Amino acid sequence: MRGAWPSGRLSVMRVTVLGASGRTGIHVVRLLRGRGHQVRAGLRSRRRAEQVAGLGAETVVADVTADADDLVEALAGSEVVISAIGAPDPDQASVDLVDRDGVMTAIRAAEKAGVSRFVQLSAQFADSPDQGDRLVRSILMAKQISDSVLRRSSLNWTIVRPGTLTDDQPTGHVKIAGHLEPGRVSRADVAAVLVATLEEPLAENQGFDVIGGEIPIPSALASLG
Ligand SMILES: NC(=O)c1ccc[n+]([C@@H]2O[C@H](COP(=O)([O-])OP(=O)(O)OC[C@H]3O[C@@H](n4cnc5c(N)ncnc54)[C@H](OP(=O)(O)O)[C@@H]3O)[C@@H](O)[C@H]2O)c1
Numbered sequence: 001m002r003g004a005w006p007s008g009r010l011s012v013m014r015v016t017v018l019g020a021s022g023r024t025g026i027h028v029v030r031l032l033r034g035r036g037h038q039v040r041a042g043l044r045s046r047r048r049a050e051q052v053a054g055l056g057a058e059t060v061v062a063d064v065t066a067d068a069d070d071l072v073e074a075l076a077g078s079e080v081v082i083s084a085i086g087a088p089d090p091d092q093a094s095v096d097l098v099d100r101d102g103v104m105t106a107i108r109a110a111e112k113a114g115v116s117r118f119v120q121l122s123a124q125f126a127d128s129p130d131q132g133d134r135l136v137r138s139i140l141m142a143k144q145i146s147d148s149v150l151r152r153s154s155l156n157w158t159i160v161r162p163g164t165l166t167d168d169q170p171t172g173h174v175k176i177a178g179h180l181e182p183g184r185v186s187r188a189d190v191a192a193v194l195v196a197t198l199e200e201p202l203a204e205n206q207g208f209d210v211i212g213g214e215i216p217i218p219s220a221l222a223s224l225g
Helices: 025-034 046-052 068-075 092-113 134-152 187-199 217-222
Strands: 014-018 038-043 058-061 080-083 117-121 156-162 164-166 173-177 184-186 206-212
Touching: 014 025, 025 038, 025 046, 025 187, 038 046, 046 058, 058 068, 068 092, 080 092, 080 187, 092 117, 092 134, 117 134, 117 187, 134 156, 156 187, 164 187, 173 187, 173 217, 184 187, 187 206, 187 217
Parallel strands: 014 038, 014 080, 038 058, 080 117, 117 156, 156 206, 164 184, 184 206
Antiparallel strands: 173 206
């Protein structure tokens, strides 16, 4: 699929969003639908289906800590997976189960299901946890491992590492680079970056930081290389 969506020309894609009921995931679903993509909203549990009701997305149960074969089935037919998953609790066991092992299971399931592209919502300093905030170091270490599994996978990958997330209104403007100073960025803008990576070939097989900034998202992504 590499190079299948040149800049500026929109191809409709079949995309599964993992963690679709989350505060970032729901923005991702909405934005993908707005771009005309076919969206499957992956839910940890059917109980969260009301979160995505009315957005025009198919729903599927996709618990990354449950049966791996079920996950392969949930991802089958998708060209792209965007993972916006995050552990429900910050304790080490939960983070290791979801952000490390669960995301690794999702990556393997995506490979088995014939998915081409995997876009991972990681975190700033996940590639250097010892430089990150001590309070979130266990999350950073878990993501460091799953991010490296994704980089070494057979998938076409993108790893987006945002700073501290806020629920501020979207601005459509960010700052993106391989590594940036610590910062904050809204979940809505991060979701827009995740979705925009699908239209920017330079974002393929790349990991980068994103914080709030002044550069329109497509231009910020186009500066990668
Ligand atoms: N908070 C920050 O400042 C910050 C900074 C940088 C990066 N991040 C990362 O950004 C990501 C998204 O953050 P957020 O605040 O949008 O998260 P969130 O609102 O807590 O949403 C997390 C999503 O993950 C789902 N989930 C949890 N366990 C799952 C499992 N076993 N299988 C499938 N789905 C599962 C949740 O499902 P339910 O709705 O069923 O619970 C929910 O949809 C996280 O990975 C987080 O670590 C956060």
